[in-house]
Amino acid sequence: MPVKVGVVGAGIFGVNHLNTFRQLSYTGVAELAAVAEINPDRAEWVRANYGCPVYLDYNEMLEKEDLDGVSVVTPDHLHRPVTLAACAAGKHVLCEKPLDVTVEGCQEMIDAARRANVLLQVDFHKRYDPEHIAMERRVSSGELGKILYGKVCMEDRIEVPVDWFPHWAPSSSPGWFLGVHFFDLVSWVMKSTGKRVFAVGRKETLNNDYGIDTYDSISAMVEFANGAVISFDLSWILPREFEAVVNQEIKLVGTKGLWEIDTQYRGSRSCVAGEGMKTYNNGFISTYTDKQGRTIYRGYGVESIEDFVRNILALKNGSTLDRLAGKYPSGEDGLEVTKIAVAAHESARTGKVIDIS
Ligand SMILES: NC(=O)c1ccc[n+]([C@@H]2O[C@H](COP(=O)([O-])OP(=O)(O)OC[C@H]3O[C@@H](n4cnc5c(N)ncnc54)[C@H](O)[C@@H]3O)[C@@H](O)[C@H]2O)c1
Incomplete structure (x- = not known):
């Protein structure tokens, strides 16, 4: 069935x-x-x-x-x-x-x-990206030593808040729409949770030029319980001419090594007259046509949703929530991520370092 x-x-x-x-x-x-x-x-x-x-x-x-x-x-x-x-x-x-x-x-x-x-x-589909899984394996096995610091950026072109959902962008932000992806990824890779946050937010073009009351950017420095300090640069005001809708990177540095991934530019790019340069994250969602002429979607953006179905199948076949625990991004993981995001927004508002307790 x-x-x-x-x-x-x-x-x-x-x-x-x-x-x-x-x-x-x-x-x-x-x-x-x-x-x-x-x-x-x-x-x-x-x-x-x-x-x-x-x-x-x-x-x-x-x-x-x-x-x-x-x-x-x-x-x-x-x-x-x-x-x-x-x-x-x-x-x-x-x-x-x-x-x-x-x-x-x-x-x-x-x-x-x-x-x-x-x-x-x-x-939280970033956990399903094979590049990130490789990073998680090497960090978990201790090969990079103790993670000391790192940096992340996730940036969208301005069309996302302006054209896609201007009506609810004021209820969101680059922290909520983009940051949570990487707050979760870093927590999962390091098996740690957020401890302290200092963040600065900027409201310029979306507010002044488009009447959308939300942050253009949030830069957050998060200290994790394992001692690592990771900076997150998050924004959604990249120009429409930028080569992709999303730009994203992660770098972690430990006592024995570093790992760096550009998860937007994966080697595929184009320049067509009238379009300008484009780069493609074919790891996220790509398509092909099967022999019956149907469009088939592949990539970590699909895999994470398929995983939900696999988990339900496992439960229908006799597995239990306890046995599945730790194998998927759970509500508890979502809570830890929201704690970081809430603290980042609180810090941006007050200018204070926020303790996550
Ligand atoms: N995982 C990802 O990469 C990713 C990418 C984009 C968006 N998202 C998330 O997906 C969610 C939706 O984003 P979106 O870009 O599709 O937004 P959207 O505004 O395009 O779509 C939201 C839809 O929900 C409908 N809706 C609102 N209230 C409803 C209700 N009570 N009952 C039924 N339908 C209702 C709206 O009419 C709209 O069609 C957001 O939480 C966003 O953060 C995730």
């Missing part, structure tokens, strides 16, 4: 969830059983393109559809109510990052999943 999945929120990134579940149906592994999308035009588009029942109200979907799991792909600050309702209905949940933008919200979601004895997985 395929794993029956519903998706809540079929916006720009929701499509990646829809495509992943749909292609898992080609092999009978999963079924995209239903979608909930509050925007009627968008709901109609999903109905026309994915041929599954589409609801405007996710509560109605949860009530009427016999689902095993639900993936939550609503805006950052709207994950919580959907996750709570899905847990209360006894469904396993894959929640987009960040789990929630408050520590209390994360805790409430974790408690709800525990009460219902369901899986709560967070879509």
Whole structure:
């Protein structure tokens, strides 16, 4: 029996969830059983393109559809109510990052999943990138020694907050939309959690030129419990002419070695008249056409969603949440990441070093 999945929120990134579940149906592994999308035009588009029942109200979907799991792909600050309702209905949940933008919200979601004895997985897909997995293996085995310091950048072109979701960008920030990816990755690679944070945020062009009240950039220095100090440069105001929508890098330095990865530029680039230079992160999501003419999506951005289905399959086949623990980005991991992000925003607001307790 395929794993029956519903998706809540079929916006720009929701499509990646829809495509992943749909292609898992080609092999009978999963079924995209239903979608909930509050925007009627968008709901109609999903109905026309994915041929599954589409609801405007996710509560109605949860009530009427016999689902095993639900993936939550609503805006950052709207994950919580959907996750709570899905847990209360006894469904396993894959929640987009960040789990929630408050520590209390994360805790409430974790408690709800525990009460219902369901899986709560967070879509921190950076952990599924083979380049990052190689780094995690070498750090975990001690080959780099004790990690002392490191640096991360994750930057988006300005079209992301300005064109993609200007209506909810003020409820998010480069810290929430981008930073959480790498707060989680670094925590996972080093098997440590955030201890102290000092951050500076800048509000310039989005606020002044576009009327979008959010940070252009946040630069955060995070001391982890293992003693490592990592700096995170996060922004979403790169010019539209930049060679890719995203730019991202990570470097960790330990007592016995360093590891450095440019996870945007992986060697594939182009320059077409009128387009300018482009570089491609083909590790994230790439496509090919199978012999039946279907578009197939591959990459760590797909793998992390497929992992949710694999976990549900394992549970249906007799595994337990205890046995799966530590093998996927959990609600508890999401909480630790949110603690760092909350502290970074608090530090940016107050100018103080924030202790995460
Ligand atoms: N993992 C990644 O790489 C990645 C990339 C982009 C976005 N995201 C995350 O995915 C989430 C969605 O981002 P997006 O870019 O798709 O945003 P979006 O604004 O394009 O899409 C959100 C969708 O949710 C719908 N929605 C809102 N409230 C709803 C409700 N109550 N019921 C049903 N539908 C509802 C909206 O109508 C919209 O279609 C965010 O949390 C974002 O951080 C993750």
